[in-house]
Every structure is written in C-alpha cells, then in structure tokens.
Amino acid sequence: MSPSIQVAIVEDDAGLCRELERLINETEGFACQSTYPDAETALEGIARRPPDLVLMDIRLPGLSGIDCVRRLKDAQPALPIVMLTVYEDSETLFRSLMAGANGYLVKRTPRARLIEALREIVAGGAPMSRSIARKVVEFFHQVSQVPVPTGPAAGLEHLTPREQEILASLARGHSYKEIAVDLGISGDTVRKHMGRIYEKLHVHSRTQAILKYLGR
Amino acid sequence: MPLRLANPRCPPRLPPIDGLPGWLTRLVAGLGLTAAMFASDAVFTPRQHLEKSWDVRDGLPDNGVNAVLQTRDGYLWIGTEKGLARFDGAQFRVFDPWNTKELHSERVSALCEDPGGDLWIGTKGGGVTRYREGEFKHVGLSSQYVSALCADRQQRVWIGTSGGGLFAFRDGSLQSFSATGGMPDLFVLAIHEASDGRILVGTRFAGLVEYRDGEFGPRAGVAGTATGPVHALYEEGAGRLWVGTPAGLVRLDDTGNRVLTTRDGLPSDQVLTIGRDRAGNLWVGTKAGAVTLPPGRDEEPRVVRSWLRGETVSACWIDREGSVWLATAGSGLRQLTPVAFAVLAAREGLNHDVVTCVMEDRVGRIWLGTYGGLNCWWAGTLTGWDTRDGLANAIVTALLEDAAGAIWIGTQQGLNRLVQGRLERCRSEEGWPPGSVWAFLEDAEGTLWLGTADGLYEHREGRITRHGVESGLPSQDIRALAGGREGRLWIGTAHGLALRHGGRLRPLALPSGSLTRIILCLREDPDGVLWCGTLGGGLIRLEAGTATGFTMREGLPDSTVYQILDDGEGCLWLTCNRGVFKVRRTELERLARRELTRLHPRVFDRTDGLPSPECTGFAQPAGWRSTDGRLWFPTRRGVAVMDPARPLRDDRPPPVRLEQVVADNERLRPGNHVTVKPGRERLEFHFVALSYAAPERVRFRYLLEGFDKEWTDAGARRVAYYTRVPPGRYRFRVTAGLGEQAWNEIGAIVAVTVWPEFWQTAWFRGGVVGVLALAALGVHRWRLGRVRALDRLRLRLAQDLHDDLGASLTEIALMSDPEHPEFAELVRARSHAGRISLKARSVVQTLNEIVWAVNPRNDNLPRLLDYLCTFSEELCEAAGVRCWHEVPVGLPARPLKVEFRHHLLLAVKEALQNVLKHAHATEVWLRVSVAGDQLEVVLTDNGRGFPPGAPRPHGCGLENMRARLEQIGGWTEVLDAGRGTTVRFLAPLGGGRLRRPRGGHDPIGPGKE
Structure with a gap:
C-alpha cells in the first residue's frame, strides 16, 4: 500500500478547517499533514514541508487564494492544488484554474463526492465542470484572435480539434466516460487531453492574452 | 508827469530835491510819495504784464486778427482773415467754410455774445452765423460785409454792415434799418449799447448816431463832434463816452469833450478800438500801436504805457482772468497778463539787467546797484551812474545810506560815496578797503561797519580799524552784517557766524550737520531771533x-x-x-519745535511776472522792503517789485470742459450722456481747462466712477484713456486746478453707458444660467432616479433575503432542535439530520443566487447563460436527473437589466423545479438561442407530462412564470407533447415588449392537446 497522501489545507474558517481535516484523516489513504489559516503562512510552510496535495480556499484573508496558487505553482509546478469554494462562481474558478489550480471542489459537496474528487485528482485526473468547460472554450476562442507571441510555448496556445470536441461535449453535459465512448478513445486518453488543456491554460496565464482577458 | 527815461550820457543829477532844507525835502518827498502811492499801479512805469504772443506758428489760422471775444463758457474766440479760431489755452481749433458749411466766409470780422450764450459771427461777405451748443447755423445776410455786432438787453442782436446799413435780429427775424428806416448812413463801423438802453452806432459818414425809442438821431450833446467816421465806442460809466475816430481819441462827458492825439502820446491818431481792464485802465488800440490810460475821473487823461509800436491794433478784449488781448492786423494776437511783480530792467532804462542790490533812502528814492553801475528811481524818473561818472567799478556790491544822508556805494574794486550829488572815491590809502565791499552797517553809535573780502572794517570818529581772523572772526571774507538788540553786531562770513557784543568778538556755532558755513544774509527779529540765509545750507534760525x-x-x-x-x-x-x-513764520517755528516735518512755501516764478528765477544775492542788501510796504527783489533780469498786500492772482480753478469722447476712433457727441456701442476696445475722454493766464500750471484729475477705484492724477495731460471697459453705467468726472491750489469742486461730468454685446447682456446670461440650472436639475433628478432604482433593488434583495432565507433558516432551527421528536430514534434521526443538511445547503444555494444577482459584473448575456447552466446542472444533479445543455458560447457581452436577469432566472428555476418535483423525468434538456433581440429559453423533459383531460395544476408556479416573463416584456408557453413537457420562454433583450404570435398555447386555461 502506498503511503498516505499528505494533504495540506489552507482555510481561514476554523470550524470548516476542522471538519475538512477530520474528513481527510478519516479517509483511507489520505492524511492531513498541516493546516494553514492564510496564504502567507501557507507559502512559508509548504515551502519548508511540501505536501502531496493542497486544498486551498479561494477566499483568504490577505493574499488571495488565486495569487497563492500562482506563487505555489511557480515554486513547485508539480504540486497539485485543488480550490475550495463556497459558491460556484465560474469566473473566480476559471481564474484560479488559469493561475494553475488543478481542479476545484464546492464546499457543500457531500462527503462521498468530495473524497471521490480528491482521489481522481491524485490519480492525475482533471475534473472540469461544464461551466468551466464553457469558459475554457470561450477563452481559447478569444485567444485565437490575438496575435501569437513567439517562444518555446508557441505550440501550446491553441486547442487541437480533438480537445475542442472534448470541451464541447463537456459543455453539453457529457461525462468523461460518455465522451470516451463517443469518441472511441479510452478514458485515460480523455484524461490526458484534459490535462493538456489545463497545461495550455496555465501557459496562457503568463502571456499577454491572459492579461488582456483578465482585464475584461 | 510824463515818463522820462534816464540818459546816462547826460550829466547825472539827482532829481531836484537836494539842496533844499530837510523839512522841505521831506514834505515834497512825502507829497511825491503820496502821489505815487495814490496813483498806485496805474502810474507804475515798470512793466507789470507777462507778454505772450500767438501767431500762425502757434496754430492761429492767420496773423490778421479782426476780433477777439471770450464767451461765458470760458473759450476764447478769435476772428481772423482765414477763419474763426477757438482757443482753450493750449490749442486753436479752426472753423472755416471748408469744415463748417454754415460759415459762408473765412474772413471773420466781428464777434459778439448774446445774453443767451450764443456766439454771433460776422464775416466779410458771408453774412452772420450763429454758434449755439456746438452747432453753427447761418442766420442771414449772405453777401454782406459785417463790420460790427452788438447784443442788447432786449434780446436783439444788432448787425452793422458796410454798405448794407444796420440790421436787428430778434425772435428769428431780421429787421433792416436803411435810409427808409431812418438810418442816415449805410456804412456802420461800430455799435454799442449805452447804459440807458440807447443803441449808439458809429458810422462812416454820419458820425455818431443813436437809436432811441425806434428813431435814429445824432447823439445828444455831440454837436460839432465826430461827424467823421467813428471806429470805436466805449462807455465808461454813466455819462462818459469814449469815441475812437481817425482824428484821435475823444472823451465825451458832461465836462465837454477832450481829444487825445499823438501829441498826448497816442502812437497814431487813428483810434480803432477801446477797452478797459480790471484795474480800470483804458486800453486804446490805434493804427500804430496800443496805449494804456489810467483811470481817473477828474484828471487829464494821459498815456502811461504803450505797446506794439507800429502795429495796427484793431481789436482788444479783456478776459475773465484779467488778461488783455490785443488783436493786430499782421502779427497775430498779443496777450498781456497782469502779474504780481512789476519789473524794472535795462528795457525800462536800468544800466544793466543784472541788479545786485537795492535800497531805499529816507526820502523814498530807490537805489539800485547793477552790473553796469548805479541807478536811482524816483517818482517815475531813473538816473544812473557808472565808471565814467567816477564809480570805482561798474559792478556795485553794496549800498548804504548813512545818518547824514550820504549814499555809500561798495563796488568790486573800491568804495564810493555820494554826498550831495557828488560822487567821491574812498581811497585805500586813507585806510578804506581796497577790494570788494559786500555789506555795510551803521550802528546806533554812528560807527560804520564795512564787510569786505578782506576783513571787517570799522570807521569810527574818522579812524578806520581793520578786524581779521586774529580778532576772532572765523574768516576774513565778510558777507553779511546785521544789527541786533543791545548793540549786537551780527557778522556773517564765508566760514560761519560771529557776534560782536559788548566789545567782544566771538564766533558762533552753526547747527551740526548744516551743509555749509557760508552766510549770505542776516536778519534779527525784534524778539531776538536771528535768521541766516546760507549758500547750500538753506535758512537757519538761531534762538x-x-x-x-x-x-x-x-x-x-x-x-x-x-x-x-x-x-x-x-x-x-x-x-x-x-x-x-514766502513762508509763514509760525510754520517755521512749528517746524523748529518738530510739530511739522515739512514746509509749504508759496513760490513765485515767471508766471507771476518774475523776470528771472535767479535772484542775486552776493551783494547786500539783496532785497528791500520799502516804506510803502512793497518788496524789491533784485534778479539777473532786473529788479522785481511787488506789493504783498494786493491780491496776487486769481487762484480760482479754471472751468473744465469735456471736449469729446472717442470710442475706437468714433467721435461721440458729448452731452450729458454718452452711449458706447459694445465691443469697443478703447475709450478716450478729451478735456480742457480754460485758463489763459497760466495754462502751464493747470493740472487735471479724473475718475471713471464704477471703473476706477480712485482718482487718477493726469498732471498736464488732457486725455484720459481707458481700455476694455465692461458693459455698465459709469460717470466720468474730471476736475482741474492750478498748481497745488484749489481744485474744482465739480469739474465736468458725463454719464457713460457701455452697451453689452448680446452675449454679455443679463438676458442672455440669465438664459444660459437658466438652461444650465435646468440641465443640472435634470442630471440631479436622473441620478436620483438611479439611486432610487438601486434602493428598490436593495429593498427587493432585503425582502428576498428575509423571505427565503429567513424562512429556511427558521426551519433549520426548528428541525435541528434537540427536543425534536425525530431525534428519538437514531435511524430516523439520521434521515432527519439529512434533511436538515439538505435544507442548509439549499439556503447556501439561494444565497449564491442572490450574490450572483447583486453583482453588477453579471449584468450581461454571457454571464446569464453561464449561470443558467450552472444552477440547472446543480439542481438536476441533486435530484439525480441528467441535464443536457445546448447553450451558445462566446456571445457578445450585451448588457441586461437586473430585472431581466432576475425574472428570467427565477422563471426558469421555477419551471425546472416543477419538472424535478412532478414530472418524474430522468433527463432534462436546456436549450438557449439568441436571434437578434430575442432570447429563447426552452426547457424540455422526458417525464410524464400532464395526463390528457386532467386539469392543469393551477399551481402558483405557472402563474408566477407568466407574470415574471410579462414583467420583462416577454411571454411563456407550455407545450405538452405527451411524453414530457416543454416550457418556452421568450424575452426581448433590449427592453420593450414581444408580441405573442397567433396560435400557441396559453399557459393558463383549459388544456388543449
């Protein structure tokens, strides 16, 4: 059995933090390594003792969750970060995804679903709700109209047709499984495509296009 | 006694006084003095007028002047051969037929002013023109040669012509008096109104004619006289008439007639004009000059002074300030202003213009030392001595009359003495000073003191002693001597002051800081105060x-x-x-006591008649007060005399007139009120002060009330300039004064109104302000409206919060109460708790909706669609139903009103909740399409639908949906397809109202298949 996945929780609400901590600890294969009440202590602590997964509240006092994600991703690009949010505000979630988050969870999700989502993320999955998918489609549509900057990331700006198909299906309401069946590819391939879509998003988070898009 | 000028070549002798016994001398002297005093200025042969001449070089149109007159407004009018000139003291303004078409000839020959203030102008060959308030109007007699004009007290203006007879103008009509009217001669030369109302007419051939009670006749009592031409007439008081004829000046009165001719001193027998000045002297102009005759009722008229020899003096006028104006036929105009100082100079017979010292002897003779010897003026005669007569030197430096009556004369190179008419030399061999004697003094003991360049000489009992520096004098250059109380002798030297008192001689200190120590003159007051005049140190007072x-x-x-x-x-x-x-003693004393800081002396200069401002003063006495009270001042251009008791000058300020107002080169008629059109850059006010005696002393001050904050001192400038005067009403005031003396109280005033440009007027500005105010009001109300809308939204939010959340939370509270019976059993407790949990979650969901709705960033179409997707997905997921979306991506961010979002979302939500609750569906489709301005949301499910025939549940849900869509201008449609239901929402994105098409299903009402 693989060692427990060390989870770090960044949450300012003490009660909720306790609940989450209990949830993680009670779940098999997961363990709560540390909790931080705000982004500054989290940055410092995670730098000293890197966990395997970070659960981060979007709304934090001081430095916002999105900025914290960006900094963490700069320091440790491979660290998976999942955003926690009370409201499913697509805009904010999209931004956090662009900042580098691997996924998000809605706080009021039932326990079972929470754990399932965590496992998926740990397994390398990249869950995406259809609202987010819509946003991603829209974003790349915008990007395709912006002049392409040169550089090593040049090949990653645009979505491939397969990726576009997947996103459209997602937006319509299909699940990953259904998409795999429809397109005649494996579930893993779908997941890989999703991963690449995320990468492209993350890359773009540093380009002019994002800044322009964010500026809207 | 006729004037006799001294001829130095004749053997000099004193006037015949010497040799007579003292008492007789004094008696005669007294009489002579009395005579001189009585005769006062009229006899005064020294000149006492300031002469100025005006000709073409000064602006006069022609040197041939025929008439002069001053109107009551102060202007001086001059009729010349080339037009009429109006003089204001500085400039001539010319009117001639070219610029004034009402003047029919440029040869102006006669002028008069009527009681109404109009000026009548008679011309040679152009008739008569009248000038009134700035306008000329030709009256009549176009071709006549007008020779005389006279306005009488009966509102008639008499016009005398050469060849046309006499005319009278009254009430607009001209009456002619020719032979038929009784006028004996058609050639009129002079007209004069007598004090009793008779009109005296001087004619060419009929002599003096008078018009009385409508009839003409020879002048009463003039039998045998003046049948010849009569050129001039002047009535001096009741009963005495002066008539100017080619045979001399005739005086007619009850004593008879007396004729004055060249034998009596007239320069010519042809008398052309007669006038009288303010002192009462008679001025007579003749063909060869003018003379002055003193007034005097019972005396023989005699000529005392003559002027303009050789010139034809055709007219004369005395102005209100007392100046005499003489019009000549070829040299223009001569102005003689009486001044305070009378002058005797070389022109009057002095040996030299530079007078060094002046003294009066006990008899009353005035001794004058000059650069050319000695003169003596007495009773109208001037006698003189120079080196040829034995004077040691031509430059006389000191004078004294001693107790014995001898006249001591100090010169630059020696001493003379005049004893009983003989000039003696006081030789240095006898001990007398060899060089310049600057001052004399005879003290009470009879000692003669001589102040010389060589020391102080003392002549006592025949012995002469010299005192120098060794005696205690600060310097041997003695300049001034004065006697004081108790036998004091004050000595002024070139190096300070000394005092001889009680036999002792000692120097005195002058105030420290005085700029000089050269004493020029000394004077001790009766109270013992010593005054010193110095060179460069001013006046010193020693007490x-x-x-x-x-x-x-x-x-x-x-x-x-x-x-x-x-x-x-x-x-x-x-x-x-x-x-x-001149300075008041009290002022000097107050300054000495430091009660004042500055003196205000009255200074006399050339305008007062002083021939030169440079007085002389190295010789003593350099000024004298004669026993008649007159003051004698020696100057470099003669000796000036004045009587301080007589009024010096008419210091009344001159009348000020505003001549014109110019706005940007456009002349405006000055009246009482001037209107200036808008947009004028420059405004000029031209004014004059009518002063002729001393026009150079006139100063102006002006103020534009409403524009200037204080009076502007214009000095001698006669124009006031203003630029960019803003619109409004103003008053321009200007006053004049002479020097620092009195200023006019009122001066000249004109009201000025500057009209505004239309965009400056109150109306326009008011209108603009009004419009702006309305606009501001409009903006304000619009903003108020917005604020109110916001308030309404907030209110609704508050209500929603209250209703939804409040109820839910209350429920949660109730449900989770530990006393709740459901908690009795564990299994039931668990499911109960689950329900609580769900409730709580739904509350959060509602909050989410509210938060979303309130956020103004969600005010647009894409966001709305996103949200539709989000919440539909959530609801369906929670109910376990698959939800499919066909929602367009990347639509333009069209703005939507908050009501639109609100109502549409709630309607869709309601429909969805219905499906999830009642339809028992497994899948739900949400399709959104945008076509132009129209948004279509279609919700389809695969549920039961409504069984046929069964009445539709009249749930509030459907009602609400319809109402909500109507609120936003859209409509709802429910379609029952048998297998599931379709709810269709249509709404206009841009506001307005969508028309429901024909057909379709009414959501409320009996169901139709």
Missing part, C-alpha cells in the same frame, strides 16, 4: 543758542537763501535761485 536749519528736505525750493525780508504780515519772503518764496 537762544539753539539753531535749526531749513533746507530742501524741509520743503524749501532751494537750499540757498540770498535775502530774508519780512512783509509785516507774519510772513518771511526769501530769495534764491529758483524764484522768490
């Missing part, structure tokens, strides 16, 4: 050891004082290089 100095710093016109005279009226008269000035 009981304290010395005070007065220089230019304290207000003196010069820091050199040559002589100090007391006029007996409390003033000191001082001479210097800048004229003569």
